[in-house]
Amino acid sequence: MPPAVRERISAVTQKGVTLKDVAAAAQVSRATAARALNSYGYVGGETARRVLEAADRLGYRGNRIAEALRRGQLPLVGFVPGDIQNPFFARIAHDLEVELRKQRHNLLIASSEEDVEQEKELLDSLRSLSIRGFIVAPASATDNRHIAELAVGNVPLVLVDRAVKDVQCDSVVVDNEGGAREAVDYLVANGHRRIALLRDDSRIFTAQERLAGYQNSLREHGIALDESLVSISRSTVEHAVEATIRQFSRRDRPTALFTVDSLMTQGALLALRSMGLSIPHDVSLVGFDDFNLATFTDPQITVVAQPISEIGPLAAKLLLDRLAGNRPAIRNIRFPTRLVVRGSVLHPRKS
Incomplete structure (x- = not known):
């Protein structure tokens, strides 16, 4: 030498x-x-x-990782949720990781924060890393060309929580319209006619379906839709507090409130209590999505529960089938929801 x-x-x-x-x-x-x-x-x-x-x-x-990424050999799956801070998506991410790890795949999480442009950039970046497959909760039900390009590009893709019209790929969602309709039906059955709705951005698939369930229930019961009872909020506790206070500061305030996710339900709880309004004596409350605190409050909160423990594992299975080279027909799974009656609804007080 x-x-x-x-x-x-x-x-x-x-x-x-x-x-x-x-x-x-x-x-x-x-x-x-x-x-x-x-x-x-x-x-x-x-x-x-x-x-x-x-x-x-x-x-x-x-750099073995860099080499494997460059050659498409690292078993990475990308998960792009709406907002990883939402307990629903956090649970989905946990369950996906558990199931994928069983098959020696790793999960890479990148939150779109419900921003379509950010979602597009994230998917482009992840594709450049030779990610083997994607699980996505689309930020928009209409602005989805980038999702369609994934579906037709021989990239294994599963949509979770939110479907996209005319995009041919596997999906796992729940019956959002049916769950919202059942919630409002229950409020109507308990004598409520002025039922407020706290919902999120109308671009989002779940928001559209839950709004439709609210509207359909009112129509079926012969109750005219009052647009002033529909409040729009970002899906955060802080924004839900503000929207709830605005809604219930009015002189002819609603007798009941239906919220479309667990963060909004928590925000509504804080807002109503800060205003000195008692649940359910002053205001009845039903929320979409169960959450841990729902059974620790007094009273406990009536909710529309999703089978969340089944959604992540099934989405992982559908993707793993595609990654294994299996080519079954496209599978669009829609789980039913369940109304969990607790103590947050009473007949409204007579004025």
């Missing part, structure tokens, strides 16, 4: 070994060393042997 090479080896062992170090020790270019180590392109037999021997002497390990 030439003295210069021996000195080079001694020096690099004192620090992290790089591709440049291996190339210098083997007396080749970095490009040649990269081809020899990563088994792509042509490298002569004797040159390849020198590179491999130099890498072995130096203890070079390389």
